[in-house]
Amino acid sequence: MNTVISTRGLQKRFGRTTALDGLDLTVDAGEIHGFLGPNGAGKSTTIRILLGLARASGGEATLFGSDPWTDAAELHRRIGYVPGDVSLWPNLTGGEAIDLLSRLRGGATDEAAYAARKQRLMEVFQFDPRKKGRAYSKGNRQKVALIAAFATPADLYLLDEPTSGLDPLMEQVFNREIDRVAADGATVLLSSHILSEVEELCDRVTIIREGKAVESGTMAELRHLTRTEIAFVHQPGQEAAIDATDGAHDLVIDSGRVRFTVDSDRVAGVLPMLAGLDVQGLTVSPPSLEELFLRHYGDELATLGQAPRS
């Protein structure tokens, strides 16, 4: 499989602060790759380096096998980009901005086809192109960048928290567009701090923390690292059997329900025990990305005093 994005030990320092501290990131052709981390983890900095807008202080980054800093303009022929916080020209209308960006990307050479693509996108995103840039809300500025990105086909989409400011309805429209470009074979790097979004859309995920990748893999691989929660209605005398079961952790009996967790690759092993107890109201919850995320950031939350340790 072709590697589209590859960084090895990528570093970026701004004066004394270190934004990226040896980031490894690999994105293969055709995949939708979630790039997950809270604000300030280094997601935008990475994307700016991949776009050749910022230069790495150390390590290496390649895009389609080329250096994003020296070959920026050439690489941009193949890239669609949506910034996290879209600024527009105050005295250009949204429609003018979309046309300008599409023409600069070379996507408007076939005018009729481009007009049709633009029209369709403006309709699905319910976008009014006649207002001046300064009059748009954050969500509408975001739509300008999204429409401009999707109106011109690209091999790679770099999307930096693209749904910020969009309402849930528009998020669904966005998800459909991602599915559409992925079906056409495009590669997508989707940076986000919204776990459910990444979980819903992405094939592979990289979790970034303080400028380093702390976890990377397919959703299935990452789930191996977490535990599945099992819960059922409590009946007296069940505790001993659960305690005796290999692989069961964190037993809690609360509000008349038994809850415990089990390593995700060992769920099958506890099924005989559950059958033996003849449990009622059984639920088995697969691990969410949320847990995965909290596993890496839980200590931070704990020191902030906002969440108990799990």
Next chain:
Amino acid sequence: MTRFVVLLGQRIRRDRLQLTLWLLGTALLAYASVSAVFDTYGEAEDRREILGIAIATRTILVFRGTPNGIEDGAFAFFLLFAWLALLGGLMSTFLAVRHTRMEEEQGRAEYIASTPAGRILPTIATLAHGVLANVGLGLLIALAFIGAGLDAGGSFVAGAAIAASGIAFLAFGLFAAQLFRTSRGANGTSVAFVLAAYLLRGVGDAAGTPSEDLLHLTPAWPSWLSPIGYGQLTGAFVENDLRPLLVPLGFAAVLVGVVFALQSVRDQGASLLPGRVGRAAAGPVLSSSFGLAWRLNLSILLSWTAGGIATGLLATSLSSIVGDVAGSNPQVIEILRRAIGAEASIEQTFVATFYGVVGILAACCAVQVGIRARQEEVHGTAELVLATRVPRVRWLLEYWIVGVIVIIVVLAAAGLAGVLGAGRAEDPESLIPNVLEAAAAQLPACLVFLGVTLLVFAFLPRATIPLGWTIVGVAAILGTFGPILQLPEWLNNLSPFAHSPVPSGDGTDWSGGLWMLAIGLAAGAAAVVAMRRREVSTGG
């Protein structure tokens, strides 16, 4: 009350550097100019002569004031007041818009309005802040006049006149902020209003009725439409009449009433004049990054070109009159010659002086193009363009090209306007080549400013805006006032404007221009090449 104090304190704190520089700079200019007036026109005879020339030619009065005798104070007031009031007016309108419409446009006013401070109190605080600034300006100018040796009573009347006209402009700034949705619109209208007030007063003076001794003048009615005109009507240092100041202050009071009436009925963020609906699709100009750079700089170009045309028209239409009157007056010729430092005929000298101003206008326009590049970067819109197929180097090169075009357009417009104005001269054929050469002679200096601004953009991006304006401002002051203020030679020579060739028929020395042409092109090229290694920054 405490909330008011907090808001006022926040305004003072935010403006502390900007206002201090503006207040001290204006006061210093007042002080230095009065001292220079004493040096240059020390003798009563000189002053009698220059007033006679001014009243005879009339148009010179547009740029000065109402002649009111040859006493020290009155003479300085005649030369300086309108100019100082103009500076005070610009300070006031920018201040008003900065703390009202700009805050609203950028959404910060909404935070404040959501606190118990509400929607109205910030405007009251801005009003108080502006009044304080104007009182401070008036006081400092009065002290500067006294320090330069003028009579204290008259100095305070002059200071009060500055403050009163400034408060009228402040009120207009607040009013414009209610009308427009953007700070740009409000600032543009306010600046136009201040300039119109200056010019109306100028027309009033130029069309006024002189006394028999040609030392005094009663301005015509257009002066009564201008806050600056009422400031002049105080007759500071002679009549010392404060009553005319009631008119600008009354005007301010009425406008402030309207401002609060408007603000109490309108929505936060809304404006009296609605924003317009624009095009749904881009026109052919917006097909390339060059087209975008051109479009973004078009309004800048149009406004500076208008200034160039006006200056060019004045240059030649006035030069014939000056030739008549000043021909017999070696003093005036000497002053004009010293200003540009060349051996030339009086008409050539006069034309060169005016095209020196055209050069400053074109240089300002070029600097503003460089500043627009920086604004695009800070705003984040440069990033959108640079994430497409546009390379960094080409992006800045296109700004440079737009800069060269605007310089040429401003100079060419001023040159053509000069040719039009020359029609009234006695000998247009000899004047026209002189005018065109004078316009072309400004090109090298302007290229230096464009190149240097882009160089600052490439190497010290954060300094682009302050340094760009400072360089052109200091150079303009050195270039125009330096010779009159009799500053040391080396200091004057720092200004690129000092090296602009002065056309004087066959003997024109173009070498300074060629040197600056080389420097300007080299600076521009270095800036563009430096973009290869330059990152695009976010949010400043």
